[in-house]
Amino acid sequence: MAPVAPRSGDAVFASVDRVNSELFTLTYGAIVRQLLTDLEEVQEVNNQLDQMGYNMGVRLVDEFLAKSNVSRCVDFKETAEVIAKVGFKMFLGVTASVGNWDAEGTTCSIILDDNPLVDFVELPDTCQGLYYCNILSGVIRGALEMVSMKTEVTWMRDMLRGDDAFELQVKLLKQVPEEYPYKDD
Ligand code: MYR
Numbered sequence: 001m002a003p004v005a006p007r008s009g010d011a012v013f014a015s016v017d018r019v020n021s022e023l024f025t026l027t028y029g030a031i032v033r034q035l036l037t038d039l040e041e042v043q044e045v046n047n048q049l050d051q052m053g054y055n056m057g058v059r060l061v062d063e064f065l066a067k068s069n070v071s072r073c074v075d076f077k078e079t080a081e082v083i084a085k086v087g088f089k090m091f092l093g094v095t096a097s098v099g100n101w102d103a104e105g106t107t108c109s110i111i112l113d114d115n116p117l118v119d120f121v122e123l124p125d126t127c128q129g130l131y132y133c134n135i136l137s138g139v140i141r142g143a144l145e146m147v148s149m150k151t152e153v154t155w156m157r158d159m160l161r162g163d164d165a166f167e168l169q170v171k172l173l174k175q176v177p178e179e180y181p182y183k184d185d
Contacts, residue, residue, distance in 0.1 A: 021093055025119050032132060042129040049131070053138020054145075061143040064090060076172050077101070079149070080108050083140060083170075091139075092116060100169070109156060110140075112166040123160050132160050137168055150174040 031052075035045045064070075068086050073079040077098075084096040093116060100109035117133050131137075137153035144151045150173045157163035 021116055022119070025116055028117055028135070029121060032130075036127065036130075042127060046129075046131045046134050049134035050138040050141075053135035053140075054142035055138075056135070057139040057142025057144075058146055059142075060091065060139070061146040064143065075105065076149070076175070077105055077108075079144070079147075080110065080170060083143075084110050087140075087143070088112070092136075100167075106172040108170055110168045110170060111157075112168075115159070115166050118160055118166075121160065130160075131155050131158065133158070133166065140168065140170060144170075148176040150176070 032045070032049065035048050036042075039045050039048065064087060068082075068090060070082055070086060073082055080098045084098045088094055088096045088110075094112065094114040096110045096112045098108050098110055101107070115133065117136070121132065123130060123132065134155070137155065141151050141153045152171045152173055154169045154171070155167070156169045157165050157167035159166055
């Protein structure tokens with residue numbers, strides 16, 4: 001039998017991370033499959049995934065702010081960069097890039113370099129119309145709502161639908177000014 005070489009701490013953590021990531025991917029796949037079984041319309045599955053993501057986003061923003069040490073962003077452009085570079089790294093283990101800004105600086109795209117949610121995934125023809133990763137649009141919408149930004153998040157490109165990338169458009173609809181809780185008098 002070949003001797004078992006001790007692995008360095010980093011190697012152990014890397015392999016635990018990989019197993020966690022695979023478990024997460026497979027669990028997400030099982031959730032989508034169950035929704036497809038339980039709900040009649042693919043559009044309902046899209047809505048349900050978006051709503052689940054929204055509920056997660058509302059909660060994870062606190063963890064994000066606590067762990068990342070990110071301070072308040074000066075504008076929506078900085079917020080988009082923070083989501084792409086810090087948020088995606090923290091919760092999905094990948095980074096994304098930001099582009100396709102409109103002239104007003106209120107609409108942009110977040111483009112994923114890599115998407116672990118779709119590892120091992122192949123969609124049958126019966127799933128046409130499904131936005132398999134719709135949980136992500138909900139997460140972003142929910143998290144931004146907690147920092148006073150109402151957004152609309154839409155898939156523009158989806159590799160599971162034959163596109164060449166995963167691209168989410170994030171449109172800032174309204175920025176609610178945060179009220180200072182005390183009166184100066
Ligand atoms: C601020 O308060 O100005 C900073 C706002 C940062 C919001 C970041 C929200 C993180 C969203 C994580 C998305 C992860 C998707 C997998």
